Amino acid sequence: MTSSLRLGVNIDHVATIRNARGGEHPDPVRAAFAAAAAGADGITAHLREDRRHITDDDIARLKDRLTIPLNLEMAATEEMLEIALRHRPHAACIVPEKREERTTEGGLDAAGQHNHLAPFVTRLNEANIRVSLFIEPDPRQIDAAIRLGAPVVEFHTGRYAHLGGEDQTAELRRLSDAAALAAKNGIEPHAGHGLTFDNVIPVAAIPQVKELNIGHFLVGEAIFTGLEASVARMRSLMEEARDA
Numbered sequence: 001m002t003s004s005l006r007l008g009v010n011i012d013h014v015a016t017i018r019n020a021r022g023g024e025h026p027d028p029v030r031a032a033f034a035a036a037a038a039g040a041d042g043i044t045a046h047l048r049e050d051r052r053h054i055t056d057d058d059i060a061r062l063k064d065r066l067t068i069p070l071n072l073e074m075a076a077t078e079e080m081l082e083i084a085l086r087h088r089p090h091a092a093c094i095v096p097e098k099r100e101e102r103t104t105e106g107g108l109d110a111a112g113q114h115n116h117l118a119p120f121v122t123r124l125n126e127a128n129i130r131v132s133l134f135i136e137p138d139p140r141q142i143d144a145a146i147r148l149g150a151p152v153v154e155f156h157t158g159r160y161a162h163l164g165g166e167d168q169t170a171e172l173r174r175l176s177d178a179a180a181l182a183a184k185n186g187i188e189p190h191a192g193h194g195l196t197f198d199n200v201i202p203v204a205a206i207p208q209v210k211e212l213n214i215g216h217f218l219v220g221e222a223i224f225t226g227l228e229a230s231v232a233r234m235r236s237l238m239e240e241a242r243d244a
């Protein structure tokens, strides 16, 4: 399927279920193949410092076997940089990471951490890995991404997903203004976090957004309908948003 809006399926929580029993089932690589068969354009996996879900071996197997692009989510640490440079995924999304958090809470402070992030962006760029910075939809952070030379930003949609009513509308406006600002400056905007069948359409309708990365909801929904059906339905809602 070709579309101007790509779907990256995050398979971290397939690994969460596997790790609950410490064996090999369910295998996130098998999930990646099912997601690709159902219309995913790419696979996203976050190798966390504590390896609570995806493992080093998962990354090696995904890189070896996938025929669609792999997007590695990583903290800006020397260990993760070395892993990214060894496996050379299609893309690497730099995310903030705290050990005690349940999920990635809030975007990277690209503005405040410019000096720390600069060598990571440079080395990933030099290795032809498409670097993305996971940031809040905030002009200050976009300005930092421009100065850092990141070709892609991914806007954190967690706030949008958790708000309701007028607050959600205001956050959607912030996302849409941020996507326009990034695109105007030659940066490709992506978005993700907390997206579901119920809230995806307005984000998918933002014309400059080129990719959505969605995980937890799709894996949860797969319990009821199967992963292929869950991914296919998300894909068709995204198409619907684009066509409207």
Ligand code: PXP
Pocket (backbone or CB within 6 Å): 010, 012, 046, 073, 093, 095, 103, 104, 134, 154, 191, 192, 193, 194, 195, 213, 214, 215, 216, 217
């Ligand atoms: N994008 C990034 C950068 C993330 O860190 C995550 C969560 O790991 C996602 C997208 C997917 O979020 P969710 O699992 O809530 O769909």
